[in-house]
């Protein structure tokens with residue numbers, strides 16, 4: 001089928017959910033109740049929800065600053081305040097926006113500012129930047145900050161790591177009780193963990209739908225439809241949303257709808273999205289009849305280990321099993337598995353200038369995968385939010401060269 005695919009109808013519902021999410025946070029901030037907790041994107045959301053907080057995810061705000069192309073102009077304000085241009089550009093664009101008194105939430109939802117935190121909760125499983133980012137706000141508002149410090153470069157997820165992290169989660173409780181005014185209730189935690197697991201199961205199915213040839217959705221769709229898994233996991237709304245989306249995906253597969261009409265090449269995206277260039281890259285991929293069918297990034301919100309029977313231990317395990325936390329051998333095997341299952345022809349590695357944690361081209365992973373699987377790879381230089389680090393022309397030339405190489409190999 002070679003015509004432009006119809007839009008995904010579920011998007012309307014997702015937009016409504018996101019509007020409700022941000023308006024709910026704004027209301028909580030104005031009323032002073034429920035209390036607002038800031039949480040890192042792969043942080044202890046289940047615990048915060050169980051304690052009765054409205055939960056806000058600044059990385060989601062960072063992505064919005066990138067996608068609306070506000071970030072590049074705002075980063076210098078954070079640099080002037082002492083935050084290096086070389087560190088996470090989510091951090092610098094978010095802090096820059098705060099110092100400049102602007103937010104994309106104003107245009108989108110009529111919200112004046114991001115919700116002031118009553119408490120900030122981080123997990124360093126992804127990087128140290130999140131802690132420094134939250135420290136800025138904790139100092140500014142003089143509010144408590146709590147967090148867990150996760151082991152990094154992990155091969156096997158050992159029981160001793162799980163035990164340590166489970167205890168770190170428990171150690172947060174007294175502060176969370178004091179700020180929220182609510183007593184910790186294990187049954188409420190079991191429920192949010194159960195709902196997060198339900199969300200994960202569905203989100204995985206959504207991602208796995210792209211194993212279908214042709215793929216009914218691509219990376220660019222996933223970067224939009226991942227939002228409920230990021231900001232609403234632990235809540236029934238996210239579960240219902242993915243049921244709705246899955247039903248539509250099944251219909252698209254049955255109707256033979258291809259996200260990239262005339263799909264002839266299947267690619268894997270390794271690294272952060274370039275938020276301000278998603279449209280450009282999506283159009284380029286369509287022109288090249290190449291579908292990006294899988295990515296490490298969108299897979300990062302699959303948390304297999306959640307188990308309501310052992311809420312603390314399973315949270316500890318789920319948040320440590322993530323790709324970003326693991327060693328090079330694990331990462332190699334992980335990508336190999338997706339490459340084989342999704343019948344992928346090539347990999348685009350995005351070397352994001354300000355996020356070494358999500359730039360996996362730097363320790364010979366492309367070379368290992370190329371040698372072991374015969375898969376073509378290319379590295380494009382760029383950034384998640386700082387568009388001064390990204391060249392449309394260079395990215396285009398490199399991706400076109402990758403596609404040519406794949407076509408030549410197949411000829």
Ligand code: SF4
Nearest residue numbers: 088126127129355357
């Ligand atoms: S993982 Fe990268 S993009 Fe995410 S917060 Fe850390 S440095 Fe920033």
